[in-house]
Amino acid sequence: xxxxxxxxxxxxxxxxxxxxxxxxxxxxxxxxxxxxxxxxxxxxxxxxxxxxxxxxxxxxxxxxxxxxxxxxxxxxxxxxxxxxxxxxxxxxxxxxxxxxxxxxxxxxxxxxxxxxxxxxxxxxxxxxxxxxxxxxxxxxxxxxxxxxxxxxxxxxxxxxxxxxxxxxxxxxxxxxxxxxxxxxxxxxxxxxxxxxxxxxxxxxxxxxxxxxxxxxxxxxxxxxxxxxxxxxxxxxxxxxxxxxxxxxxxxxxxxxxxxxxxxxxxxxxxxxxxxxxxxxxxxxxxxxxxxxxxxxxxxxxxxxxxxxxxxxxxxxxxxxxxxxxxxxxxxxxxxxxxxxxxxxxxxxxxxxxxxxxxxxxxxxxxxxxxxxxxxxxxxxxxxxxxxxxxxxxxxxxxxxxxxxx
Numbered sequence: 001x002x003x004x005x006x007x008x009x010x011x012x013x014x015x016x017x018x019x020x021x022x023x024x025x026x027x028x029x030x031x032x033x034x035x036x037x038x039x040x041x042x043x044x045x046x047x048x049x050x051x052x053x054x055x056x057x058x059x060x061x062x063x064x065x066x067x068x069x070x071x072x073x074x075x076x077x078x079x080x081x082x083x084x085x086x087x088x089x090x091x092x093x094x095x096x097x098x099x100x101x102x103x104x105x106x107x108x109x110x111x112x113x114x115x116x117x118x119x120x121x122x123x124x125x126x127x128x129x130x131x132x133x134x135x136x137x138x139x140x141x142x143x144x145x146x147x148x149x150x151x152x153x154x155x156x157x158x159x160x161x162x163x164x165x166x167x168x169x170x171x172x173x174x175x176x177x178x179x180x181x182x183x184x185x186x187x188x189x190x191x192x193x194x195x196x197x198x199x200x201x202x203x204x205x206x207x208x209x210x211x212x213x214x215x216x217x218x219x220x221x222x223x224x225x226x227x228x229x230x231x232x233x234x235x236x237x238x239x240x241x242x243x244x245x246x247x248x249x250x251x252x253x254x255x256x257x258x259x260x261x262x263x264x265x266x267x268x269x270x271x272x273x274x275x276x277x278x279x280x281x282x283x284x285x286x287x288x289x290x291x292x293x294x295x296x297x298x299x300x301x302x303x304x305x306x307x308x309x310x311x312x313x314x315x316x317x318x319x320x321x322x323x324x325x326x327x328x329x330x331x332x333x334x335x336x337x338x339x340x341x342x343x344x345x346x347x348x349x350x351x352x353x354x355x356x357x358x359x360x361x362x363x364x365x366x367x368x369x370x371x372x373x374x375x376x377x378x379x380x381x382x383x384x385x386x387x388x389x390x391x392x393x394x395x396x397x398x399x400x401x402x403x404x405x
Contacts, residue, residue, distance in 0.1 A: 010189035011133040011329050014141075018132065021184035023145040025084060026125035028091070028178035029068075029118050029338065031171055032060060032111075033345065034150045038157055039111075042167040046107065054349070056108055060115035061346040067119025068126075068339020075123035075335040076130075076328070081185050087120020088179035092172050099168035107164070114171060121178055122338045124185060126321070127331020131186040135325035135334075135390070136275065140266035140318040147260045147314065154256075188330040212385035213324070213333035219375045219382070220320050220337055221344030223283075226371035227313045228348035230290055231255075233356060233364070234306055240361055241299045251303040255310035262314030275323050275383035280376055282316040287372030294365025323379070326386035 012018060032039070036057060043053035067087070074083050091114045098110030125142075132138045153170065160166045230237075238251075269278070289312060293305045324334040355364040 012131055012186050012189075014132050014134075014138060017184040018128070018186040019141070021178075021181040022125055022128040022132065022138075022186065023142045024174075024181055025088070025121045025128070025178040025185065026142050027146050027149055028088065028174045029064070029121035029125055030146060031150075031174050032057075032064065032115055032118065033342065034146075034154075035157075035167060035170065038154075038162050038167045041162045042164055043107075045162070046104070046164060048104075056111060058346050060111045061342055063112050063115040064119040064122060065339045065342035065346060067116045068122035068342065069336045070339075071120050071123045072127070072336025072339065073332070075120075075127040076188055076330040076332045078188065080124050080127060080188060080331075081182055083120050084124040084182040084185055085179060087117045087124070088175050088182060089117070090114070091117030091121070091175035092179060095168055095172035095175060099165050099172055102164075107168070110168070114175070118175060119339065121175075122342070123335040124182075126324075126338050127188070127335035128185050129321060130325035130327075130329050130331035130334045131189060135322040136269070136319065137267050139321035139325060140263050140269075142321075143314060143318045144260060144263040144267055147256065147263055151256055151260070208385050209327050209389050212382040213327050215378055216320070216324050216327075216333060216382050217337065217340045219378055220324075221340045221342075223320075223371060223375050224317075224341045225344035225348050225351060226290070226368040227286075227309075228345045229352035229355070230293065230306075230309060230365070230368055232349040233352040236352075236356060237293060237302065237361060237365075238299075241297065241302055243299050243302070247299070247303070251306055254303075255307045258307045258311035259314035262311040262316075263318055266315050266318040274387050275319055275326070276380045276387070279316060279319045279323070279379050279383050282312050282319065283372045283376045283379065286312040286316060287369040289369075290372065291366055291369035294362045319383075320379075323383050323386040326390040327382075328389070 039057055040050070040053045043056060044050065048056065071083055071087075074080075094110040094114035094117055096110075098107045098114065101107070101110075129135060129138050129142060157166050157170060234251075238247075243251075266278075286309065289305055289309045293302060293309065296302050296305065321334060321337065324337045325331065327333045352364065355367060359367075
């Protein structure tokens with residue numbers, strides 16, 4: 001991209017303000033999913049059995065997903081900031097009530113309503129990523145910040161005690177931080193449609209952009225469900241190899257660190273190699289690793305595989321977000337993307353359990369691995385359209401900025 005194109009690029013440069021707002025609101029939007037084990041534990045201490053606790057969390061995550069999907073178009077327009085503020089106010093009040101009021105009805109209602117509130121944060125943070133330059137690096141940095149802070153939070157809460165107040169209070173506190181920063185969310189660019197269309201491949205044609213956007217909204221949750229199914233079923237896979245709880249816990253902790261490494265690599269690489277080739281390589285390697293987890297009988301090999309799967313997952317996750325963000329600088333597709341992801345993610349434990357019980361561990365990991373290979377070809381198409389749309393937008397903006405003679 002030339003200096004003229006950079007100067008005319010409608011996407012904004014990353015700053016401390018717009019970065020902190022985008023990244024921490026993204027953290028708030030995914031906090032409930034990240035704290036899922038602690039939420040289940042806290043609900044159990046309040047008298048809910050495991051099935052009831054799982055159902056409550058599923059409904060809360062689905063509320064986030066539905067609102068995230070439903071508000072994607074609003075988040076890509078002028079009402080981005082008011083939407084984020086409204087949703088986070090609802091989340092702070094609802095999660096705060098769940099943390100402070102000793103009533104089962106209030107707790108359940110608070111979690112579900114709070115989940116709906118952070119659903120707005122999901123769409124606004126996803127759309128905001130598209131408003132910043134170099135979506136590859138921005139999405140990876142957002143994931144890196146998310147992983148790093150989550151690692152700290154997951155370490156601190158057990159020290160305080162996994163209780164109603166600590167877990168649900170954390171949800172309210174992170175939502176409050178996001179609310180305080182919401183006024184710094186980057187606005188949707190005025191000029192965000194790639195008017196300039198490449199003459200050779202027509203990869204930035206508006207109809208192709210729409211097709212690519214719809215495709216990634218389907219492909220991302222399908223792929224994500226296969227990844228989350230492996231993660232949530234890791235204890236079951238570990239039990240089959242007689243891996244103890246402490247050893248498995250240590251492995252999962254290293255997996256979180258591996259995720260940080262994957263995000264860091266994606267951030268460092270940025271857009272140097274585009275999106276199609278890195279995604280292809282990551283999906284292929286991830287598919288092989290997932291299949292391998294069901295074939296090994298060695299506990300040490302299994303531990304290494306789980307860590308590697310988590311690292312590749314984080315790298316690919318960042319590229320999926322970047323691909324959606326590259327399609328439209330207003331966040332038309334990156335806005336609802338995480339909502340779509342959560343729809344699949346919320347059913348991952350159920351799907352994983354059914355597959356393992358009905359088919360066994362080997363077929364389960366084979367199916368999850370095949371999913372990665374199946375999405376490669378359509379994602380190559382989406383990634384090429386995304387890169388073309390981003391370049392076309394920069395060229396179009398540069399031409400619009402040229403002085404009229």
